Amino acid sequence: MGETARTTSPAPGSGTAADALRADCANCFGLCCVALTLFASADFAVDKEAGEPCSHLQEDFRCGIHRRLRTAGYPGCTVYDCFGAGQKVSQGVYAGQNWRSRPETADEMFRVFRVMRQLHEMLALLTEALGLPAAGPMREELRRAYDATERLTLEPADQLAGLDVPAHRETVAPLLRGASALVRATVPDRPGRRRPGRDLFGARLRGADLRGADLRSACLVAADLTGADLGLADVIGADFRDARLAGADLTDTLFLTQVQLNAARGDGATRIPPSLSRPARWDA
Structure with a gap:
């Protein structure tokens, strides 16, 4: 053809x-x-x-x-x-x-x-x-x-x-x-860092230190990530539908996509990578 x-x-x-x-x-x-x-x-x-x-x-x-x-x-x-x-x-x-x-x-x-x-x-x-x-x-x-x-x-x-x-x-x-x-190996290990696993449906992760976490293919549907730090966390394939990201830091989250941001619920204080766009409904 x-x-x-x-x-x-x-x-x-x-x-x-x-x-x-x-x-x-x-x-x-x-x-x-x-x-x-x-x-x-x-x-x-x-x-x-x-x-x-x-x-x-x-x-x-x-x-x-x-x-x-x-x-x-x-x-x-x-x-x-x-x-x-x-x-x-x-x-x-x-x-x-x-x-x-x-x-x-x-x-x-x-x-x-x-x-x-x-x-x-x-x-x-x-x-x-x-x-x-x-x-x-x-x-x-x-x-x-x-x-x-x-x-x-x-x-x-x-x-x-x-x-x-x-x-x-x-x-x-x-x-x-x-x-x-x-x-992720460049993130120094320290007490208090969460190793959350994959099944995180509705998980309470408010303010969690998730720097360097392996969240590949994790189910984060409706999880509360308010104020969480996801710096250098790997989120390939993670499901962010209705995940609460108000005030969360995703500035250098690894492999974060626009699809994942669009599916989540953030606000004006959510920090995102410069290569992605803040969903309009976050500010509604």
């Missing part, structure tokens, strides 16, 4: 690279509103099969209820982040040809989007790892992994649609764990 637009990749960590990993909905064909399966729940008001356009998706690919997604029963949409995959698929892989004008590409385009989103998330995590001074001993390995992942994003559409993403993730994950271990 369509050939990927081949361009020179920006250097990891550059402003251009960071911009490419941020969603640009104005240059996307509403792919997240069509390509994904949704289940009726607290996050989504209705069931929707992959490939079925959301009933609120307009002809111009904009959301008809964007300003009231939460009150309309779609808070999950306010949390989602494609890491820039939407515009890359829309404007790069398919060169501006959308699934409505070329319906024969639709199924493939949606598969490509689901793959690209995962690749872009890996690129975002590798970009962060490359910027960590303490992970210096692994820099060449991390850079090779970044370059290999970027090359995959430039494959033709038919190759991307059938890509074995889990297999590639298995080559990236150990590198991210290794970088995390090097960085």
